[in-house]
Amino acid sequence: MCRWLAYSGEPIQPSTLILDAQHSLVAQSLNSPLGAETVNGDGFGFGWYPKDDRTRGIPALFHSIEPAWHDENLREITQAVESPLFFAHVRAAGGPPIQQTNCHPFRHENWMFMHNGFLSDFITYKRDLTFAVDPSLYPAIHGTTDSEVLFHLALTLGLQDDPIGAMAKAVRMVESVGREKGVAFPMQGTLAVSNGRTLWTFRYSSQGQTRSLFHSAEISALRELYPDAERLNLFGDRARVVVSEPLNNLPGAFIEVPEATVAILDEAGYEYQPFLAS
Template structure:
């Protein structure tokens, strides 16, 4: 499955987390230690594409995505070394649905919103049409790829993501489960998501009929120091959310409980039960 990180805090260069640490996200694309497939198999590589999204002075975020392996792209390394941001996303892809192509790489963008996802849904090919018919007509032209993840994002936007993110995600999940129940009552839905409007960072960890994908956060200034003590400390008040810790899985990284919706704003993490 995929891996992602999201950062909120004082502006830092993207390479601080994405490329430089010994167990950075790009390093995890070659050797992910917690990357378990739906069949329970450890998957060590995420080579089906990558993406970064960041906010700066404009309302809409910058996005750079490609279908090459993250470890194989010098442009990613150079861009992360130059771009500084107070909220940014990064994602490495190991596909279970959708072809290996740029339009299927995360994060997905609509206006000032970013969305990225790790997870899957059973029988997507059987419920895809039903779900996509629910996407608002004015949003449907923005559906560019073939992944379940992008369909989830478009549905959440349809259900009011820009006004009430938690309620929109609840409606999206309920709609997906309704469709899944019709074709496979024992089917699985697993969502580990990050979303942002440029002011706040939101995360969701939810699963149905299997163990939830891993998700952790840290506000510890030494959260990447176990392997890389030569690096500067993270800024005070920063929050890093990850699928997999960027150093040892120590008490510096707090697991986000399953069935949790979190809002990160002004250096505070507010968690709520999702469903």
């Protein structure tokens, strides 16, 4: 459906990953070997926490319905700013219209969210899930995607206090309501959520055949493995990225996130936890 990446670490120019990597996100928007769709040209989004905001407050967003490879503003912005944590997403629309309000990432206060995948046959139980969103949050749903409803459902269920627990409750609700409507495998996707300091990334589907998800190996280990790879010097020791598919072809540079897993990334590094594992 889509491709995305999330970076956390020392502040960098986002263009380093979004535009300049061997198999950058923009390159994936044109040719995505591991994606369900080869081309992801139905708009994009970029969200970032500013370098000089030590409180990691409200992130900035840039959305466009143009293909990522065609947008000069994306190049200008990602080269002009530096950020210690940012999201980027390229979209292949699976039904909802191509409009800015349907582009990821989505934002609520200091939280960002993005999704690659879908809620199967969403239209048959869209009303049930939307009406389960807290009335105070409902006006913040500006688009028509299943992803935005899922985000606000998780917020309703306590995302800001317990991201993993709230996301589990939201996904279980999707599965319960979807199956009541005759949908065998309601949930499909990889998800990214952040409050500006910690990054939670989820890989889960009702069928157990989830879209691909990888994270980078430790920079220190990669420098030992590839001492002549000058590009690694662009990154600090805490630099880490979670991606729909690897950004280069270096063996060992990217590690696949297991099925039914949440990978939690903070200043201490990665931690895996089972997520709704059967």
